[in-house]
Amino acid sequence: MAKRKRNIQILFCVSPEEKKLIRRKMIEAKTKNMGAYLRKMAIDGYIVNTD
Known part of the structure; x- marks a missing residue:
């Protein structure tokens, strides 16, 4: 496999x-x-925060 430019994973969970x-x-x-x-x-x- 060739070397990847982006080799660090960031994982997160989402709801359906x-x-x-x-x-x-x-x-x-x-x-x-x-x-x-x-x-x-x-x-x-x-991100726009509204108070």
Whole structure:
């Protein structure tokens, strides 16, 4: 197997509803690769906190 550029895994659990929401947002973003989508959101995404 060739050396991977990204060789560290980060695992987390989601509920079925959260997975559906992630898939829906992926469709809106026009991407099919969940790993790429989650990496992009974790690095460049943002969270809006409303009080």
